[in-house]
Structure formats: C-alpha cells, structure tokens
Amino acid sequence: MPETPTPRLDETDVLLLDLLQDDAGRTLYELGDQVGLSPSAVQRRIARYRKDGLISRQVAVLDPHRVGPTVLATVLVTLDQESFEHHREFAERMRAEPQVQQCYQVAGPWDYVVVLAARSMRECGRLGNQLFKADDNIRRYETLVAFDTIKTGLTLPLPAPQPGRP
Amino acid sequence: MPETPTPRLDETDVLLLDLLQDDAGRTLYELGDQVGLSPSAVQRRIARYRKDGLISRQVAVLDPHRVGPTVLATVLVTLDQESFEHHREFAERMRAEPQVQQCYQVAGPWDYVVVLAARSMRECGRLGNQLFKADDNIRRYETLVAFDTIKTGLTLPLPAPQPGRP
DNA sequence: TTCGGGCATGCAAGATTATTGTGCCGGGGC
DNA sequence: GCCCCGGCACAATAATCTTGCATGCCCGAA
Known part of the structure; x- marks a missing residue:
C-alpha cells in the first residue's frame, strides 16, 4: 500500500x-x-x-430523495471465520456492489460497517439477503434503516497548517 | 420539507x-x-x-490518509428522552460539527448512526466525549473505530429509466 | 556577508471549454 | 392536417483554464 x-x-x-x-x-x-x-x-x-493523490476525485453529489425513492441503511456485520482470505473476499464483494456506498472494517464485536443505498425497502431487504444472508461465512448482521438523513458528505477535517511557511 | x-x-x-x-x-x-x-x-x-436540485453539489473528495493521519469511526447513539425538541437539538449539533461527516436517524434500538472523521485517536475520543458524553440526554453510545476503509463514496443507484421517451 | 539554486508567484498570451442564440425536427393535441 | 412545444445540433461568443516567462524570496554554501 x-x-x-x-x-x-x-x-x-x-x-x-x-x-x-x-x-x-x-x-x-x-x-x-x-x-x-x-x-x-x-x-x-x-x-x-x-x-499527490490528495484529491482523489471530483464528483457530483445527488440528492437521494430527489433522484427518486431511496432507502439508506447502515448494516453491521460480523464474519464467522476470520481468515485473511475470508476478509479479502468480503471486501471484494462490497467493492463490486454499486449499492454499497461505504464499507469500513472496524474494531470491536462487529467486523464491518456497511452503508447501503437502495431504491425501495423491498430492494433493501433483497440486497441484505443477497450480500449477507446468502454468505454462509457471516455469523450475524443487523440492519439499521435510516428514517432521515441529518447530514451527509465526505468532508475531512484538515490538519492545522504546518509551522512551515506562512 | x-x-x-x-x-x-x-x-x-x-x-x-x-x-x-x-x-x-x-x-x-x-x-x-x-x-x-x-x-x-x-x-x-x-x-x-x-x-431541480437533483445534483445538490459538486465536491472534491480527499484521500483521508494522504491528507494526514486520519481516524474514521462510526458511532451508534441512543437518546434518553425522545422528545421532538431533543431530537432537533441533537440533529443541529451534528450538523454544526465539521468532524461529523454523516448522520442518519435510524429505526431500532439505536436512534442515530454518526460517522466521524478525526485527526487522531485521541481527538476521536475527545470528540466522542464532547458530542455524546457531555450531553446528558444521551442514554448510550458505542464507537466503532475503523481499521480500514474498504470503500467510500456517496454514489446512488439510479432508478431504471421511465418508460417515457427512448 | 554574499552568491547561486530551487521554488512559488503574477502576468499575459494562447488553447480549451462552457454558454447562449438560432433554426430545425418530431410528437402530441386540436 | 396543422400548430405548438420540447429538445436537438450548429455556430458564434464568452468564460475559463493552461502554459511560458521573468521576477522575487528564502535557503544553504562559500
């Protein structure tokens, strides 16, 4: 890396x-x-x-509920077997699925946090089944369906300027 | 709305x-x-x-770990009192804090999912304290610190084209 | 202290790209 | 069948981006 x-x-x-x-x-x-x-x-x-790769890309951000009916959900996932290979495979699957907006590997009892964007509750459920239930290496997952989006973005806080040159 | x-x-x-x-x-x-x-x-x-507000904005996406040390975390939050006023106040606080990237109000035992971006583990902890521990209307919160970012973005799946005009 | 190199800047010309006006075409309603 | 409306291509114009160049600043070395 x-x-x-x-x-x-x-x-x-x-x-x-x-x-x-x-x-x-x-x-x-x-x-x-x-x-x-x-x-x-x-x-x-x-x-x-x-x-320098500092700016990785420049994108248009769409308004979820203006584009059409949209269901956002956060899914917490715990794998069953924790082998390197299983993790790699899971990550690959998340990357490949367009409806997975974000995916983080986290510390604690949960292994992953996944943010899904679907076009209906029904599709959201189907997506969960397909991504997590069908995978027999997933011990447990919990879906937190969003009622409301309070805030969204990818904005990062920037470090204080280096004492370098003013 | x-x-x-x-x-x-x-x-x-x-x-x-x-x-x-x-x-x-x-x-x-x-x-x-x-x-x-x-x-x-x-x-x-x-x-x-x-x-039409379909494209809400156009932004540059920075690479978190190229910008400098960055700690991403997902925080699950449950309020104590659920009054409308308390929810509004919480939402306002999330919107105002630059280090809150995303915040969703969700169904289930947890009330909110919050994604934080901090510049160090220390700051991440401080932020959690400030935002959630100091608020005496928060019953419980749990921080899931990210080891690794598998995928990130705000891309939405688009509805199939209307049968309209081909 | 003085000299020389590296680096970032402002300015201005030149190249790209975005914007807008115009006329045309096809579909739906009358 | 005719008209109106919406969306299109094309072209002229305007705006924006890109690049070459000379200058100034800061630094290390002599």
Missing part, C-alpha cells in the same frame, strides 16, 4: 482544500480571490494535489 | 448522472460523446439537474 508521507500543507493549502471540499465548481479566479492568490497559482496548487 | 415529485429521467439522464457521480471533471464534449449528445445538449441537461 502506497503510504505516501503526506505532503506539507501551508495555510493557503488548507483554505483551498476546504473550499474545494465544499464546492469544487468554483472558478480558479474565484478561488484565488478567496485565498489571495492568482488563478494560475491556484491552478498549480490544485494540479499538485491531484498528482 | 420540499418533497419535489422527482423529475422524470430518461435513459440518457441516467447515463449522464452515473458519469457525473463517478467523475464530474469530464468536459461536456466528452460526456456528450459517451451518451450520444452534443455538448450543448449535455450542458442544458446538467443545468436542469442543478435547477
């Missing part, structure tokens, strides 16, 4: 990245205006973030 | 939205190429998605 040592970020980088996390549709001119830099300087920084 | 009746989507819409969910950085020309439409037609459709 490419554990790159993390490029150093100054105050402007943090400002920029926060703006981009919030709305990546802004123009370079606008961004530059907000951070006190010329558009071209901004552009070069952003290019660097991409090259 | 503005429960807009969902605009009808044809096959091209679904194709386009899927492309945009995957990578919103593509040019109109490229998008048009993939869906068999001219750039201007694509542009007009996208403008419509925005107007």
